[in-house]
Amino acid sequence: xxxxxxxxxxxxxxxxxxxxxxxxxxxxxxxxxxxxxxxxxxxxxxxxxxxxxxxxxxxxxxxxxxxxxxxxxxxxxxxxxxxxxxxxxxxxxxxxxxxxxxxxxxxxxxxxxxxxxxxxxxxxxxxxxxxxxxxxxxxxxxxxxxxxxxxxxxxxxxxxxxxxxxxxxxxxxxxxxxxxxxxxxxxxxxxxxxxxxxxxxxxxxxxxxxxxxxxxxxxxxxxxxxxxxxxxxxxxxxxxxxxxxxxxxxxxxxxxxxxxxxxx
Amino acid sequence: xxxxxxxxxxxxxxxxxxxxxxxxxxxxxxxxxxxxxxxxxxxxxxxxxxxxxxxxxxxxxxxxxxxxxxxxxxxxxxxxxxxxxxxxxxxxxxxxxxxxxxxxxxxxxxxxxxxxxxxxxxxxxxxxxxxxxxxxxxxxxxxxxxxxxxxxxxxxxxxxxxxxxxxxxxxxxxxxxxxxxxxxxxxxxxxxxxxxxxxxxxxxxxxxxxxxxxxxxxxxxxxxxxx
Amino acid sequence: xxxxxxxxxxxxxxxxxxxxxxxxxxxxxxxxxxxxxxxxxxxxxxxxxxxxxxxxxxxxxxxxxxxxxxxxxxxxxxxxxxxxxxxxxxxxxxxxxxxxxxxxxxxxxxxxxxxxxxxxxxxxxxxxxxxxxxxxxxxxxxxxxxxxxxxxxxxxxxxxxxxxxxxxxxxxxxxxxxxxxxxxxxxxxxxxxxxxxxxxxxxxxxxxxxxxxxxxxxxxxx
Numbered sequence: 233x234x235x236x237x238x239x240x241x242x243x244x245x246x247x248x249x250x251x252x253x254x255x256x257x258x259x260x261x262x263x264x265x266x267x268x269x270x271x272x273x274x275x276x277x278x279x280x281x282x283x284x285x286x287x288x289x290x291x292x293x294x295x296x297x298x299x300x301x302x303x304x305x306x307x308x309x310x311x312x313x314x315x316x317x318x319x320x321x322x323x324x325x326x327x328x329x330x331x332x333x334x335x336x337x338x339x340x341x342x343x344x345x346x347x348x349x350x351x352x353x354x355x356x357x358x359x360x361x362x363x364x365x366x367x368x369x370x371x372x373x374x375x376x377x378x379x380x381x382x383x384x385x386x387x388x389x390x391x392x393x394x395x396x397x398x399x400x401x402x403x404x405x406x407x408x409x410x411x412x413x414x415x416x417x418x419x420x421x422x423x424x425x426x427x428x429x430x431x432x433x434x435x436x437x438x439x440x441x442x443x444x445x446x447x448x449x450x451x452x453x454x455x456x457x458x459x460x461x462x463x464x465x466x467x468x469x470x471x472x473x474x475x476x477x478x479x480x481x482x483x484x485x486x487x488x489x490x491x492x493x494x495x496x
Numbered sequence: 497x498x499x500x501x502x503x504x505x506x507x508x509x510x511x512x513x514x515x516x517x518x519x520x521x522x523x524x525x526x527x528x529x530x531x532x533x534x535x536x537x538x539x540x541x542x543x544x545x546x547x548x549x550x551x552x553x554x555x556x557x558x559x560x561x562x563x564x565x566x567x568x569x570x571x572x573x574x575x576x577x578x579x580x581x582x583x584x585x586x587x588x589x590x591x592x593x594x595x596x597x598x599x600x601x602x603x604x605x606x607x608x609x610x611x612x613x614x615x616x617x618x619x620x621x622x623x624x625x626x627x628x629x630x631x632x633x634x635x636x637x638x639x640x641x642x643x644x645x646x647x648x649x650x651x652x653x654x655x656x657x658x659x660x661x662x663x664x665x666x667x668x669x670x671x672x673x674x675x676x677x678x679x680x681x682x683x684x685x686x687x688x689x690x691x692x693x694x695x696x697x698x699x700x701x702x703x704x705x706x707x708x709x710x711x712x713x714x715x716x717x718x719x720x721x722x723x
Numbered sequence: 724x725x726x727x728x729x730x731x732x733x734x735x736x737x738x739x740x741x742x743x744x745x746x747x748x749x750x751x752x753x754x755x756x757x758x759x760x761x762x763x764x765x766x767x768x769x770x771x772x773x774x775x776x777x778x779x780x781x782x783x784x785x786x787x788x789x790x791x792x793x794x795x796x797x798x799x800x801x802x803x804x805x806x807x808x809x810x811x812x813x814x815x816x817x818x819x820x821x822x823x824x825x826x827x828x829x830x831x832x833x834x835x836x837x838x839x840x841x842x843x844x845x846x847x848x849x850x851x852x853x854x855x856x857x858x859x860x861x862x863x864x865x866x867x868x869x870x871x872x873x874x875x876x877x878x879x880x881x882x883x884x885x886x887x888x889x890x891x892x893x894x895x896x897x898x899x900x901x902x903x904x905x906x907x908x909x910x911x912x913x914x915x916x917x918x919x920x921x922x923x924x925x926x927x928x929x930x931x932x933x934x935x936x937x938x939x940x941x942x943x944x945x
Contacts, residue, residue, distance in 0.1 A: 243504060276899075279904065286730060314888065320688075418577070570914070653829065693788070
């Protein structure tokens with residue numbers, strides 16, 4: 233028992249490290265201009281949003297948006313690749329200026345980080361092997377049907393609300409692992425955003441996307457809650473590139489079909 | 497206690513107690529079953545490894561080296577994605593079964609090397625003594641060699657068990673909910689890494705602490721004093 | 724399939740190189756720290772052994788990801804400049820400390836397995852405690868350390884995959900990136916990853932096995 237209480241004592245000490253407050257500068261935008269470098273935390277969750285292409289280059293829709301952003305700022309871009317588990321800490325600890333992922337804001341998340349206005353809306357779709365009897369996505373929401381979803385994604389909660397009767401299996405290995413589970417008959421259907429699913433359709437010709445989209449997620453970048461100037465700047469920037477058509481151009485190329493597969 | 501809230505919001509963690517309880521229970525159960533399995537597999541593999549028959553020891557050696565040289569995640573994936581329906585079972589292994597068996601077989605390879613060292617450390621005279629009172633090979637192992645061997649190597653077995661408990665989180669790759677997944681729910685819904693990770697760490701530590709005291713108890717019971 | 728293997732292999736090899744670098748550095752530092760901690764733990768002195776015991780059990784009882792989180796994200800929040808580590812050094816520090824707990828236990832067990840009479844005899848010839856440790860105890864204890872050490876090293880080599888969380892592209896991460904481009908070939912790519920791990924870990928295990936037979940069998944006196 234003594235040992236156990238000591239162990240907990242030590243874990244409390246570890247907790248204590250957190251008391252030291254983070255020293256934040258007044259305005260991170262000024263820092264970015266001064267250091268001449270924009271530091272962005274990204275997640276390599278897979279094409280077409282953020283991935284490493286066949287030439288070893290980091291690219292994808294979100295990556296191309298921040299590249300354009302850094303160019304227009306006139307600073308260098310430093311991409312910090314963190315796994316999803318490291319993304320939030322990276323921004324909180326000030327290692328990154330903001331995070332650029334296909335993250336959806338919601339009431340609880342915005343308590344912690346400040347999210348930009350959405351730069352894009354993304355449809356959620358279900359897909360399955362064509363041999364399955366499903367036509368509409370609702371057809372998969374039945375008892376006895378299993379649906380695979382990426383662990384920790386917003387689609388988990390969505391699925392629980394939409395298809396409470398289906399068996400939901402969460403896979404930690406990302407969208408590719410869910411597609412593999414569908415292919416290996418471990419689940420009857422998978423759920424993902426339209427753009428990723430469209431990519432799987434090219435690889436797995438035996439798959440088909442079910443009709444209808446149960447949800448349209450807003451996608452945003454996010455920064456620390458006190459970075460008002462940076463947040464305003466990013467919102468402004470999205471407005472500007474939406475106006476001059478550059479955002480649409482990127483979205484068409486990356487998010488509305490698998491054309492990007494030819495180049496990357 | 498308010499200063500704690502600045503870096504660890506226990507109120508939020510409290511809202512997720514059901515998830516953490518479910519995750520803790522799942523991890524404890526998966527670890528326990530695969531621990532028992534790994535010790536059984538490990539003991540058999542260790543005895544096979546010490547066999548004079550080259551076919552027998554080569555099979556055991558191949559298993560031990562192959563498992564230890566490749567990552568657990570890939571072993572789990574192999575079990576899950578490529579294994580067809582099993583003849584006796586009449587169906588494929590489900591997520592939990594496949595995950596536990598992969599974990600047990602993985603840890604069994606490491607356990608067998610530790611157990612082998614324990615068996616080899618028992619003096620010949622004891623074995624000869626047991627032989628002279630007419631014990632068979634299995635009786636000698638059961639009553640003389642293995643209890644002492646386990647008592648001697650209890651500390652490294654505990655170390656390996658610690659690895660097993662933590663690596664059990666890899667079953668989340670094939671859709672099994674466990675402790676780390678519970679932490680990820682908090683990270684995902686609330687974007688609170690401290691609350692997610694430190695709670696998970698405390699839960700793992702609690703399981704480890706139980707194992708630590710159990711090991712001490714087992715070591716005394718098995719008669720480490722006879723060494 | 725062949726073209727997938729050929730096109731992803733360079734990326735995987737690149738990842739393997741990172742795995743080799745980080746694991747070798749870690750094994751060296753972790754073994755050194757572990758050796759010291761393990762030897763200190765054999766001193767029967769509560770002031771020394773107790774805190775070190777807490778160190779070992781606290782690190783072994785918690786997932787490595789959390790150590791990495793504390794070192795890379797929480798320590799910098801203290802504001803101390805020497806705790807502001809970049810990703811690679813942070814990974815090396817966290818992983819070395821983790822490795823040291825396993826090495827320390829192996830050291831302690833091996834040293835304690837050498838009969839007490841040996842060190843007493845050495846001390847009676849006028850050797851200091853350090854001399855008896857270096858010339859008498861350690862040479863015998865090393866034989867007992869080799870087999871378990873090989874096992875721990877391969878666990879550490881494979882455990883390095885977790886550092887990808889803070890953006891270090893090692894072998895598993897490189898494999899993951901490749902599966903994103905070729906989701907259909909997931910098992911092929913993970914199979915290649917497994918083979919590359921095998922190519923690294925198997926020689927380590929053979930080396931331990933060779934050393935084990937060379938330095939004599941592990942038979943404790945009883």
